[in-house]
Amino acid sequence: MGKAIKYGDDVNTDVIIPSRYLVLTDPNELAKHAMEGVDPSFIKKSKDAIVVAGSNFGCGSSREQAPISLKYSGIGCVIAKSFARIFYRNAINIGLPVLECENLSNLVQDGDRLSLDLKSGKIKNLSRNISAQAQPLPDFILELIEMDGLLNKLKKAIV
């Protein structure tokens, strides 16, 4: 459960984490600058929030610092109409849940309280008493998120 922070279409990796911060190696330091390019106040409201966005979220660079900065900002999930390919993979790989939901953006206003069941993809807007259905995650992606990312899987494979 969390409050929605809403953005539009084509939120790119440069605005999620501007290039000049990519030399930073501490994920908590990166998080301080998350979404700085579109919303400098993001980090003040991100804890336990849910990011709701339009189409093509995360387009642009392959920089994994983009989903890392979001994860360490404390958000629980990004729900978008669609994601750019590299961002989607990166988010899953680091254990940041990302869900595709066609119409959620139209049913949610900034600050609405949402509840979410990751397994089924059922979303409730508690502020407006509306439900939405995200595309359920395939099992192997759910497994990666439950393991908090690909590294833990690789670790097991190596031992």
Next chain:
Amino acid sequence: MNIIEKILSRASGKESVYPGEIIEANIDCAMVNEITGHLTIKYFHEIGAKEVWNKDKIVMVLDHTIPAGSVEAAELHKIMREFAREQEIKAFYDVGRGGISHQVMVEKAHVKPGDVVVGADSHTCTYGAIGAFSTGIGSTDMTAVFTTGRLWFKVPKMIKVMVNGNFRKFVSPKDLFLKIAKILGVSGANYKGLEFKGSTISEMSVDGRMTICNMVIEVGGKVGIVEPDKKSLTYVKSRTSDQFSIIKSDPDAEYERTLEITVNNLRPLVSCPNAVDNVKPVSEMEGIELDQVFIGSCTNGRLEDLRIVAEILKGNTVSNNTRLIIIPASQEIYLNALLEGLIETFLLAGATVANPTCGACYGGHIGMLASGEVCLSTTNRNFIGRMGSLKSKVYLASPATAAVSAITGRITDPTSYKSG
């Protein structure tokens, strides 16, 4: 099958694959730079891995912040240098050795036609120019590649882009791609690939093919590819004696859709702030005043680009109202530009020529823009704050448009510009 399905079939050991199928492929070459590579190295150690899967198939390039412009950048370089030494990775390109990774990968023949190549940088799609499947991935996926040499892929649906006709003078592959971006939009090829075909592509140099494949990610594409032909094979064979197989699409290959484009009447185009698909004819945007012009990057910092720029700048000077920064994409290009006298032309015109680096294109450390400033750039992205201040603006165009605009200090159509 189309070329991508054939390459992925070979790499996954299957007879055939179909769009949407999830396959696991053997990787022929993997590239990291310091911005994404330092994370891969951290994760590699974190999971307790001891040795990379194949030290001869990993390429490490310092390119985003070279020479190091800050202590933080220097620390990232150090991590890369030590890892290359520890793992005995020979293809390590330090400052002054290689240049921008995507140019180096093709120039030094780390990529061959038919290969499956991944790079921890989104513009890895560039190598489709010589008939390879190449795509950008993140640092964690790269850790999987470093340790296992394999990675899963979803076989992409392919869009055939048929391009015919001849470019007018000072209209170039960059203008062609901006036209494609306008048609498809910034997510029009998300999860898909583009195969470029037709007479224009056959006539196009490898340099030009690298430009159009480079920008495929800007429409969301996973790969861009041109099947190998005489031009690309001559290029590759002049740089390596390694064996490779020539893979092409079947005549009856299936595509999701076909785009038909004729370039005979194509005019110079410009991508306006802040989205790559916000494309207008240069003639409609003429007069916009420019604080900075940048020519370079993995999109348009090649020798062919620099030659056009020199042709235009020769005997002219950069406007007093603007500054021109030129960055060759690699050390090899830099040297050739010097030997051909291009660098002299640039300096006499009043340009600053910097060493190969991604710094200017991605707002890292060279030519950063102040608030309110406007730049015309030959790079691939004009996102908000891309080259510096969040309040600066970036227009994208071809090297010819950039060179003419540097002389006038305003966005100017190179096809109608009369020198002097």
